[in-house]
Amino acid sequence: MNQMKESERILSGVKNIIAVGAGKGGVGKSTIAVHLAVGLRRAGASVGLMDCDIYGPSIAMMTGIEGAEPVMVGEKQIAPFDACGLKVISMANFIPSDAAMIWRGPMVHGAIKQFLTDVAWGELDYLIVDLPPGTGDPPLTLAQTVGVTGAVIVTTPQPVALGDAMRAAQMYQKLGIHVLGVVENMSYFVCPDCKAEHDIFGRGGARYAAQGANLPLLGEIPINLAMRVNTDGGDAEDDFDESQNPAIAKALTEMVENVTEQVRIRNETQPPAEPIQVGKK
Ligand SMILES: Nc1ncnc2c1ncn2[C@@H]1O[C@H](COP(=O)(O)OP(=O)(O)OP(=O)(O)O)[C@@H](O)[C@H]1O
């Protein structure tokens, strides 16, 4: 009864939808979403990146499409931007950057639904979705509209962030979304002076918390000045250049490989993801 015809399914050309979430703001969710998307593309996949963080859309800046005007395809669909070799759409391209928007629940729901249904995503191996922090309505809208392959939870190593990250992981599981694992961002600092790895926030916190929750650790990404500058300047690609930044390139490549592997395992062991039915979960 719930089985939809393939042609009726939203995003029927997209093989894997991956939500990037976090318990707290500012832990590097958008940074990880962009690098995951770029890394998958570098490995040969076709990748879309959708910025669902309506409250603070930063994907536009991080992919260099700030201020670009959306273009229609035909009468009903919006063309995603072509940036960093990805198909990208960000709420930042639909609202004035200096506008203080007041988002009521139904508007949030409507905006996210439109990004899923009205953007010409076409055929993709992966659609990476950057969600706002916390456990509010956006993940619910996503889960009700499309079948989400899995969620990547981003956290920093401090106990205050970890607790919220684990609660976010549980929320995804309650929505019927498979949790692919946890990324520890700003994990440690490779000191330019003494070359040692300084554990500013307490490296290893995510590994420990993930183990406790029986979740894979997908990566440990150091805090790094070049990565900050590249990310905010729309040059995430440079972070994969080993000659420029070997520590970051290695950590990011490992994260991308681990996510790819966890997606493969999920798809081999579980049925294709379906949208959840309202009232059932
Ligand atoms: N590993 C890192 N090394 C250096 N800077 C980083 C790292 N990760 C993130 N940053 C920087 O930290 C800032 C916050 O990151 P980001 O915007 O990705 O966080 P977020 O969790 O998406 O925040 P929000 O909750 O506001 O959406 C950005 O300026 C980003 O460039």
Ligand SMILES: [Mg+2]
């Ligand atoms: Mg963000």
Ligand SMILES: [Zn+2]
């Ligand atoms: Zn030092």
